[in-house]
Amino acid sequence: MKARILTFNTLFRGHSRARIGALGRLLEDSSYDVVCLQEVMSPANLALLRRTARSFTHVAHGTSFPLVRGGLVILSRLPVVQHRFRAFTFAGPARKEWVMRKGMLVARVQFADRTVTILNTHLSANMNDDWSPSNSYAKAQRSELDELAALIARLGPADPLVVLGDFNVPRGSGLLRDFARSAGLHDVLMGDTEPTFRPTPEYPDTKPLDQIFTRPAMAATTRLVFQDEVPLPDGRSMYLSDHFGIAATFA
Numbered sequence: 001m002k003a004r005i006l007t008f009n010t011l012f013r014g015h016s017r018a019r020i021g022a023l024g025r026l027l028e029d030s031s032y033d034v035v036c037l038q039e040v041m042s043p044a045n046l047a048l049l050r051r052t053a054r055s056f057t058h059v060a061h062g063t064s065f066p067l068v069r070g071g072l073v074i075l076s077r078l079p080v081v082q083h084r085f086r087a088f089t090f091a092g093p094a095r096k097e098w099v100m101r102k103g104m105l106v107a108r109v110q111f112a113d114r115t116v117t118i119l120n121t122h123l124s125a126n127m128n129d130d131w132s133p134s135n136s137y138a139k140a141q142r143s144e145l146d147e148l149a150a151l152i153a154r155l156g157p158a159d160p161l162v163v164l165g166d167f168n169v170p171r172g173s174g175l176l177r178d179f180a181r182s183a184g185l186h187d188v189l190m191g192d193t194e195p196t197f198r199p200t201p202e203y204p205d206t207k208p209l210d211q212i213f214t215r216p217a218m219a220a221t222t223r224l225v226f227q228d229e230v231p232l233p234d235g236r237s238m239y240l241s242d243h244f245g246i247a248a249t250f251a
Contacts, residue, residue, distance in 0.1 A: 004248075006036065006248075008243065010023060011039055019232075036073075060080050073120075083105065087103035091124075093140070103122075104121045125137070145176075163183075171190075194224060200242075209243075212246060221248070222246055224244045
């Protein structure tokens with residue numbers, strides 16, 4: 001069977017409720033089996049998402065008070081056998097995003113006659129776009145990637161594994177290559193340099209910060225989605241996020 005999986009950073013600020021409502025309606029009309037979202041911080045937005053994307057009857061997330069833990073949510077049309085959230089250890093310079101308690105959301109999803117482990121994550125941002133080994137933000141990201149690799153090692157080889165989300169690390173960087181090698185992961189998007197962070201006049205030089213990895217290596221057809229503005233009920237049009245989504249179809 002085919003597995004259709006989406007990863008998308010929803011952007012927690014700036015008309016988030018209107019955008020989440022529009023996203024939920026698009027997801028409801030989509031063919032995705034599993035949707036991995038980042039920055040769904042508001043419990044009210046999570047409730048709206050569940051109301052508008054009703055066919056995704058299985059939902060995984062951490063605690064949702066006062067904020068959705070890590071902003072990570074997995075929506076699935078297929079049964080979720082179990083799930084758990086783990087936050088990253090605080091590392092690096094003190095910064096506002098610590099309030100989000102970023103981390104890793106793991107769910108085992110039943111695809112036909114076997115389970116697949118889905119790991120949705122969101123790493124700390126690199127506030128000065130410097131991924132050199134001496135940079136303090138890059139050091140914090142390396143610490144989080146080490147925690148992610150350690151968790152992956154504990155998951156074991158029983159299930160096929162898909163690791164995806166907003167890594168805030170450019171594809172092809174040494175930091176990401178080291179992580180994939182240490183965790184025994186295959187980079188599904190290797191060689192694809194198309195940015196996943198939406199270019200703007202303020203930030204025209206953007207990078208592919210959203211990633212998909214698998215273990216064992218699995219072929220997938222991928223494409224960027226949500227690149228255009230969408231109509232809202234009040235007549236406005238708006239981009240769904242400052243990121244694009246990545247849709248992947250696995251055989």
